[in-house]
Amino acid sequence: MHWADVVAEKLLKRGEKHVLATAITPSGPIHVGNLREVLTTEAIYRALKEKGGKAELIYIGDTFDPLRKVYPFLPSHYEKWVGMPLSEIPCPCEGHKNYAEHFLEPFLNSLKDIGVTPKIYLAHELYEKGIYKEAIKTALDKAEVIREILTNIAKRELPKHWMPLSIKCENCGKLYGEITNYEYPIVTYKCKCNFEGEVDIRKGGIGKLPWRIDWPARWKIFKVTFEAFGKDHAAAGGSWDTGKEIAKKVYEYEPPMPLVYEFIHLKGKGAMHASTGVAISAEEVLKILPPEVLRFLFMKYEPYRHIEFDTGYGILDLVDEYDKYERVYFGVEKEDLKNARRVYELSQPYEIAQKLPIIIPYRHLAVVAQIGKNFEEVLEILKRKYKLEKFDLNRLKERYEKIVYWLKKYAPDEIKFELQYEKPNVEIKNAEKDFLKNLLEKFEKIEWDAEKIHTTIHEVAKETNFPAKKAFQTIYKILLAKKQGPRAGYFLQSLGKNFVLKRIKDFIT
Numbered sequence: 001m002h003w004a005d006v007v008a009e010k011l012l013k014r015g016e017k018h019v020l021a022t023a024i025t026p027s028g029p030i031h032v033g034n035l036r037e038v039l040t041t042e043a044i045y046r047a048l049k050e051k052g053g054k055a056e057l058i059y060i061g062d063t064f065d066p067l068r069k070v071y072p073f074l075p076s077h078y079e080k081w082v083g084m085p086l087s088e089i090p091c092p093c094e095g096h097k098n099y100a101e102h103f104l105e106p107f108l109n110s111l112k113d114i115g116v117t118p119k120i121y122l123a124h125e126l127y128e129k130g131i132y133k134e135a136i137k138t139a140l141d142k143a144e145v146i147r148e149i150l151t152n153i154a155k156r157e158l159p160k161h162w163m164p165l166s167i168k169c170e171n172c173g174k175l176y177g178e179i180t181n182y183e184y185p186i187v188t189y190k191c192k193c194n195f196e197g198e199v200d201i202r203k204g205g206i207g208k209l210p211w212r213i214d215w216p217a218r219w220k221i222f223k224v225t226f227e228a229f230g231k232d233h234a235a236a237g238g239s240w241d242t243g244k245e246i247a248k249k250v251y252e253y254e255p256p257m258p259l260v261y262e263f264i265h266l267k268g269k270g271a272m273h274a275s276t277g278v279a280i281s282a283e284e285v286l287k288i289l290p291p292e293v294l295r296f297l298f299m300k301y302e303p304y305r306h307i308e309f310d311t312g313y314g315i316l317d318l319v320d321e322y323d324k325y326e327r328v329y330f331g332v333e334k335e336d337l338k339n340a341r342r343v344y345e346l347s348q349p350y351e352i353a354q355k356l357p358i359i360i361p362y363r364h365l366a367v368v369a370q371i372g373k374n375f376e377e378v379l380e381i382l383k384r385k386y387k388l389e390k391f392d393l394n395r396l397k398e399r400y401e402k403i404v405y406w407l408k409k410y411a412p413d414e415i416k417f418e419l420q421y422e423k424p425n426v427e428i429k430n431a432e433k434d435f436l437k438n439l440l441e442k443f444e445k446i447e448w449d450a451e452k453i454h455t456t457i458h459e460v461a462k463e464t465n466f467p468a469k470k471a472f473q474t475i476y477k478i479l480l481a482k483k484q485g486p487r488a489g490y491f492l493q494s495l496g497k498n499f500v501l502k503r504i505k506d507f508i509t
């Protein structure tokens with residue numbers, strides 16, 4: 001069984017109604033590693049519904065979290081905003097409502113692209129509307145229990161009178177107010193800026209529960225029954241360990257079923273973290289990968305499996321692998337891939353195609369995309385080899401656009417070339433000329449097919465006693481003005497017979 005179905009069945013044994021929660025702090029670009037949490041949860045949500053359960057998928061943007069520091073991607077003048085809620089800090093590009101929106105907006109758009117449509121809540125609105133009111137009162141009333149849990153399980157050393165609520169200072173606007181006295185409904189506090197004040201906790205937005213308390217509080221508020229989280233939260237004494245206890249002992253709520261997922265590593269750079277800059281945003285990844293392939297990456301591997309994300313050749317391999325699953329799904333390829341049909345189904349952002357779309361190997365598309373000057377020209381080239389139906393064009397166009405972006409920004413140099421539309425200014429020797437003359441003769445007679453082109457080059461090289469390696473170099477030279485290029489057979493086929501013959505003639509006469 002697929003992992004999403006396994007978890008869904010476990011959940012159904014607990015009950016029929018479920019709320020699956022996912023959350024991210026929009027303190028920086030939301031990266032593809034964060035998508036794992038959302039997509040893992042969404043797959044289970046889909047599985048639950050298919051099995052007849054009642055399920056709700058919610059997404060909480062932690063917009064009321066304070067800015068922790070000036071991250072490497074921020075200008076230094078952001079220093080003055082450190083400690084303020086993300087929802088109250090100006091956006092770095094000046095085009096969004098606030099700092100949190102700046103990072104949330106592109107991410108939520110990406111979610112739509114990959115077919116994830118949760119009910120969205122923003123933490124600062126929840127606090128301002130007073131949704132946390134009860135949870136705050138309970139936390140303060142049971143502050144001693146919370147202190148004990150944090151001391152015993154998280155090994156925190158807390159001041160004797162520490163209270164589980166950070167007050168938003170009325171003077172500096174930062175979440176640095178520490179409670180000095182609590183007598184319901186009034187708390188008095190002292191801020192790092194030395195301001196002392198008092199507020200009524202029944203009022204919305206006066207402060208925020210620290211993360212370790214906020215998390216179990218929202219389980220109760222939203223009746224969360226499932227939550228996936230990264231292994232940082234799952235470490236011994238981490239926020240999951242304390243969260244469970246706080247849920248039971250403070251909020252009298254049974255903690256949700258947990259699922260710990262592994263981080264995504266960026267090849268050659270380590271685990272992705274927005275704060276260290278080792279990350280590629282979800283939005284950016286969707287510029288180089290079709291949404292179904294991005295989903296596929298997470299559906300194929302169990303959530304606890306390590307994923308190494310490679311923006312170079314890895315992209316080509318990933319799409320090829322997806323295509324293989326697609327062929328298996330549509331029954332045109334028999335291959336024993338684990339849960340192939342289910343992985344394919346769960347990889348679809350929206351509907352599953354009615355029939356097998358045309359599959360052009362991504363490597364071929366990478367070649368053709370560099371030959372044609374635009375999508376129309378690329379289509380013309382492809383039509384020489386493939387029978388394209390109207391049904392295929394949207395997907396083909398999408399893939400073409402992504403590959404063009406990838407070629408521009410991420411593709412390894414070896415894969416890139418510049419076709420010389422006019423005869424390039426390169427010198428060729430007599431031996432090369434001889435080889436080309438013989439090649440021309442043979443080329444004129446053969447059917448213009450990649451396989452045949454390839455064997456013909458070898459044959460002619462052998463007959464003319466010209467080393468095969470040099471033969472290929474000569475061909476690349478007259479077409480690309482350099483010594484290497486894409487696999488010759490398919491490359492020459494894509495250029496078209498006329499173009500290639502004319503170019504050879506240009507060099508031998």
Ligand SMILES: [Zn+2]
Nearest residue numbers: 091093096102
């Ligand atoms: Zn902005």
Ligand SMILES: [Zn+2]
Nearest residue numbers: 169172191193
């Ligand atoms: Zn202050």
